[in-house]
Amino acid sequence: MPLISLFVLVQLLGPDGQPVSDLERIDGRMAEGPLLQLEPGLHQLTAGGQRATFFVPEGPGAEPLRLQVNVRPLPGDFGVAIRRHRHVDESAAVPPRGAVDPMLPQALGYELGPTLPETIRVARYADNNCSSTFLRVDEVPLESYVAGVVNAEIGVFAAAGSGEGVQIPSGERRTRVFASFQTFAVAARTYVVWWYLRQGPAADYHIKDGPCNQVYKDDRTEISTAAATSTAGQILVAEFDHNLLDKHEYASACARRGSLPSYKSATPVDPADIIPDDGLSRVCVRDWCGHDRERMAHQDNPLFPAGNRSLVRGICQWGSVERAVRGDSYLQILSHYQPLLTLRTIGGEPQLGGLAGELTAADSGAPVVGAQLLLSLDGEERSTRTDRQGQYEFAELSPGLWQGHVRAEGYQSQDDHILVEAGSVRYAHFQLVAGGDEPELPDAGPVPGAGDGGSIDPPDAQRDAAVGCGCGAAQGLGFPWWTVFLIGMGFFGPLRRGRRRATPPL
Known part of the structure; x- marks a missing residue:
């Protein structure tokens, strides 16, 4: 090596x-x-x-x-950069795409190409403060950058339901809030691609790592990575032109006072255009209930006293987590806050992943044969059984955080969340504890690896007493139990094998 x-x-x-x-x-x-x-x-x-x-x-x-390295610093220069950086006047007008139909909404944006950028150059500042010391420029793969932004911006939502309002058991939080993380994976990707097109591919940097743009940090979590991979290549575009990318904003909270979607006039604001964000159950992170309070936002809200700065544009972060907790998908959340946008996937078919592992008995370490594994993600369901070695395998799974359920006769069932990443195989091993009242498993086809020599059924310990395992009958007749087993295999083995072949595995 x-x-x-x-x-x-x-x-x-x-x-x-x-x-x-x-x-x-x-x-x-x-x-x-x-x-x-x-x-x-x-x-x-x-x-x-x-x-x-x-x-x-x-x-x-x-x-x-x-x-x-800049060993002779000039006024306004901070430290050293891998690439010399330049500052762009963010208030400068975005160049128009050219002639537009005056009957359509007027937008200033950029024409999308057939692919998204592979990497993003991120200007790094001390303490993620755009006004602080400039440190360096990092070149980060796009989807890795998205995961870093999602965790930095809304990573705290992984503990949603731990305070007042809606109470969520810790084991359910990832599932209940995941749609919010997916929402902001799409929002973060859309926002950074706009900056990439604005700055140009050859720019010294494309975006800053602070709240002046969107916060990016090096930390990633399982849920932020899953949000990025499960929405890979998806960005928000104009409903009237799928090749148009404009600057679509978002904010922390709107104090339940609503938000203004893209392509609605911000000056002056028509109150009828404001998307309401009330009527949601309170969701808090410990003692932080961010959707309750007034937040500094983009501009004044015409429905409230002047100068309150309580109108945000685009997606509301705290509103998104409350919608996710009540059961909305990320597509529903996006369509609520951005009704004039649509979702576009760029870069071809999303890359798939895999899952493999083994099931063993917790007390003995022996492989558990014929156990059933059930996976579900956004309405998609997959099922398989363990083979003679207690091993299982799933191929061509969509990236994301799958809900897994494992069950086997004679053992307690298990539930877990399993992250599947694009382009790789995740290994997940389970140890099953004896006991439980699991029902007899439905026929899911032959156990993998059984071959043409016959199939292996799950243990018969929980079989219906009316049918019986034949053990008592053998003893009553005075025959050893194994003679009945051999006779049964001789008569019924071919029949059982034929039935199994007629039922394809899932």
């Missing part, structure tokens, strides 16, 4: 693009030459009496990584 280097070979360049000649120290240690072996992460150098901070990414390849 090849060794993986923990260090990156780096060559530091000055503002003129030439190697730093007066390099003195790196992280407080004497610099030994122009080529340095450094760990990925943030470092500090001293050169010519000046200090600069620079960031080394992971594994760039066999060739030395050439990093340009």
Whole structure:
């Protein structure tokens, strides 16, 4: 197995693009030459009496990584960047797409191509504050970026139902709030693609990591990753033009005062255009009930006193989680807040994933043969049985957080949530505890791996007493139990095998 280097070979360049000649120290240690072996992460150098901070990414390849560092900072320049950055006036008018039909809603946006960007360049700032020290630019795969934004923006909703209002058992929270996470995976992807098109593919950075754009952090969770993978490639586009991408906003909360959807006039606002957001049951995260309070929003609400800044545009985060908890899908949530938009998937068919593993008895470790596994996700259901080794496998599963149910005669059933990611096989192993009153399993076809030599049925311990296992009858006749078994196999084995072949496996 090849060794993986923990260090990156780096060559530091000055503002003129030439190697730093007066390099003195790196992280407080004497610099030994122009080529340095450094760990990925943030470092500090001293050169010519000046200090600069620079960031080394992971594994760039066999060739030395050439990093340009600013050892002579200019006013307004902070630290060092992998790429020189430029600031764009966010208030500048977005160039129109060209001539538009005056009878259609007028929109300023960008023409979508056949694919979405593979990576996003993210300008990183200290404390995720766009007004703070600029640290570096990270190049992040699009779907990984989306997962990072979802967790940073609404990750707290994983604990929804832990305070006042609707009470949700901890084991059910992921399922109840998942639609909200999917909603914001679509919203975050739509928003960053708009910035990508605005800045241009060759821009030094496409988006900032703070609330001036949308918050991005390096942390990801199972539920945020599942939200990104299960909605991969989906963005919101204009209902009247599926090739048009505009800037579609969202906000934390609207204090139940409603929100203004895209393509409705913001100046002045027609009160009839405001989407109501009341009538929902309160959902809180411990003592935080964010949808109750006034929130700083995009503009004044004409239905309330001037200057209250309580009208948000687009999707309301706290409203989305309350809608998810009551049972709305992410498609329903999106259509509520953005009725003039539609969902478009770009990049071909979404990549599928797989699931495999084994079932064993908790007390003995023996494989559990013939156990049934049931999976469900957004109305899609899949089923299979374990083979002679207690193993199972699902192929071509949609990415997402599947609800799993495992049952076997003579064992307690189990329920769990299993994350399936695109392009990979997830391994999930179960240990079943003896006992329980599970009903006899329906015929789901032959046990995988049984072959043409016959099939293996689940254990007969729970079989109906009226039918009986034959054990008592054998003893009453004075025959060993195994003679009855052999006779039964001789008479009924071919019949049973024939019936099994006629029932295809699920």
